[in-house]
Amino acid sequence: MPLGTLALADFLDRHGYSTRIIHTGIEQLQNRSFKIEDIFKEYSPTVVGIDLHWFVHSYDAVRIAETVKEYSSAKVVLGGFTASYFAEEILSRFNSVDAVIKGDAEEPLIQFMRERDRDLQEVPNLVYKEENIIKKSEKRFIADEAFLSKLDYTRFELLLNCENYFRLTTQTGDLDPQPWKVRVKRHAWVPMGRGCSVNCSYCGGGLDAQCLITGRDKPIFHPKEKVVETLRRFMEMRIDSTYMDFDPYRDRRHHLELFEMIRKEKIDISSEFLLWSPSNRGFITEFAKTFNPLYSSLVISPESGSEEVRQKNKGFCYDNKTLFDWLNDAKRESVPVKVFFSSGLSWETKENFNETIKLGKTILENYPVIEMVSNPLVMEPASKRYLNPEMFGVKLKWKSFMDYYGRFKRLAEGIPEDSRIGYETSWESEREIIENSIRFNKMVSST
C-alpha cells in the first residue's frame, strides 16, 4: 500500500467525507474466500479510489475498477505514479475508470469529491472522460512543505484489518505470509519527503520522472516536527520499527537535526534507514544513538560491483573504497546492514556482473550483513532508460500501459509470460539478466 494512502484517507475524512481503506491483499489473507464484490455488501461508496502507484498492480487495479462498476454505481478514480504516467491510455482503454489524478492527489481528491457531478475542469491534476472524450484540467497542484505539514499518516483505524497490515507486510511492502516464520515486530513507514535530486537510469521516480509526473523539480522534506509527531504516534500505537527512505542530498544535516529531535522527545523505536549514497561515520553514530538497536539497520544499494557500470547508471555515484569505508564505519558502530544489487544495468556485461558477485561475497564474509540479494531490474515507466532506450542500450519489450497490464494479467491467470522484466540490453539478453541474479543469490545462500 503506498504510504500516501493513509494521508489521503485522513484528508478526506477531515473534510467530511467518510472514508475507508481496504487492502485487498490483506483481506484475501484474512479470508481465503474474500471477493472484491463482497465489499459492496457492506459499503455503498460514491467514489472508489484505487492506487496504481506501482506498475505491478496494473492488472489488479483495472480488475478492481471493473468489479466496482459491476457491483456499484461509484465513480472510479485512479492515482499513483503508474496511473499518472499512463493516464490517457488507461482512460481510453478502460470504461471502468472515470478519472486519473496525476501527481500529488490530496487537494485534487477533495476537489473531485466537490466537483464530481459539476465541473471537473476545476479539479487540479485531473485527467477524465467526458462523453468519451479525454480531457485534462488546466489546474495544477504540487504540494509544498507547508502543505505536507497538514498531512497525517497515522490514521490506521481507517484501514480495515490494520493489525494484519503491521504484521504481514515485509520491509519491501510485499505480503509475505510464510507460516514457518514467526513475525515478531509491528512495522510501519514514516514519510520523510517527496521527489529526488538525481536520475538513476532505471528509476521511475528520479528527478526527471518526478518533473514529468508530478511537476516537482526538486525534493521537499516533510517538516521534522511532523515526522517526530508521526513517530510518537507510532510508538503509542506500539509500532516497533519504521522504514525511512528519503535521502536526496549527500549533506545530511536535515536528518541529523531530525535524529536529535527524536532523541530529545525520547521516542523509542527502531529504524531501517535506506541511504541513497554512503554516509560519513558521524551519521552512523547519530543513527545508532537515536534508534533502538533491536530492529535497526542501514540499507544501501550499490547495484553493481563494477565502478564503471555504477557510475553510468546511478545518480549518486561512489567507488568501492567509499563503500567499504562506510561498511567499516557501520561495523565499528555495531549497526547491521542490508546491501542490495541488481542485474540488467545498462553497459553491464557478464564480466561486470562477476565483479558484482565478487563484491557481494567479500561484503558478506566481512561485514554484519543481515540481508543481501540481487534482483533483475524490471523496466520502470518514466525511467531514463524507458524514455531514452537507445541512449541506454535498451530494447524495450514493454512500452505501453497495455504491455504492463498484459504481463500481470498473464501472471494472475497462470499463463506463461513473454517477458518477465520488459527489456533486454545491448550487452545481455533477458534470460542472461535473470540468470545473473540467480547466480548471485546462490552465492549468498552458500556463503
Place this chain on the structure above:
Amino acid sequence: MSQYEIDLRLPVDIWRKAPFMLVGPDIRFLPLGVLVDSIHHGDKQLPRITPLVLSKICSNGLKQDVVFCFIFLYINDRYERVMLMTHPVKIGSVNHEALEALLKEIFRIAGLLECQIVEVELNDLVEGSVAFPTSFSSISHDVEVAEMIKSDLEVFHREGFREWAEVECFEHKVHELERGLDETIRSQDMLHMTQVKVEDYLKLVSRLGGSKIRSFRLPTWDASDSIMLLNFQLFNNSAYVLRSSSRLGFLKSSECGYLCCVQNLLEPLKTLRTPHVLLFQRLLEAYSFDTMKIMDWGISPVDRLPELLFKATEVMKEKNITNIQFANVSSDQLKVKNLLYELGFKLIHRVKLLRREVE
C-alpha cells in the same frame, strides 16, 4: 470477555527493559523481525522460540502492554514436548491477575502446540553481574538489570507448578582463587588440561557423563537439540578435558574431568549497545572480556574440583580474564558447593525450574 490479550510479539522496548541476546540460527533474522529456528518432533515442525506479550485492553479500547516472556520449545529425554517459559519481564503494572492471565494463555498455547509439559525458569536470586548464558533457553537476558516480575512462587504454586530443579552459579576473582588454592595443587604436574574440539567434547561427555559429578543440563532428547551446543559453537576454544598422567609411563592417562567455558557476551552487549553481538564476530575477537563462565563441567572424584578450577584459571589468565563464574551447580550438589565456598566463591545467581503437566 477477558480484559487481557496475548500477542506473539517482541516489543522494541524489551531491549531497554531487559537487554538480551539470542544464540542459534536466529541471530541473523532477529534484526529483520522474524524468528526462523524450529524444532522437529514427530511429524511436526514447530517454532523454537516465540515471544509473547500480554496486553491489557483499556476502557477506551486502547491496548497497553503489561508483561512479556519468551517461550522456548525442547524435547526432553522422555521424548516429551516441553514449553519453557522464561522469567516474565515487567512492561507495565503487573499484578496477580495479569500473571494468571499470562499463565492461562501459556497453557492454551501449550495445548495448541501439543506440549506435554510447561516449565518456567525463574531467577530466584541475582546478586551481581551474571555472565552469559543466563538461561537454559537460547535467550540470555542481562538478569542484573532486567526489569523482571518478582519471583513469586506462590502464584505459580497456586497454578499447579512444582519445583523440579534449583541451579546455582558462583563467582570468584581469578587471581584470588589461584592464590587461595593449596600449593600442592598449584605445583602438581600430573594433571593436564587439553583443549578439545566441540564434537570430541560432546562425545567424551556422553561417554563419561554418568560416571562423573557434573553440571546441570536440561534433559534434552539428543545432543543436537542441546542448547549447550549452540553456546559451544560460539567460540572454538572453549572446551577442555582434564587428564591425569600415570607415574608409570606405560599406562595411558585417564580423563578425570572436563569443562566448557565461554566469555561473557553480555559485556559487549552493553558496550556495543546492540543485542546482535554475534553479528560482529571480528569485533568480538578483539574484545577484552572481564568474565568467563564455566557453564558445563564434570569431575571425578569431586575432590579434584580444585584442580579442575586451577587449570581453568590458567586458561583464563591467558585470556586476561579477571572473574570466573562456575555455573549450573544443582542445589543438592552439597560437596561441590562446600568446596566452592571453601575456595572463596560467592553465590550470585539461583534459578528455579518449575513444571506442570498440560492437561
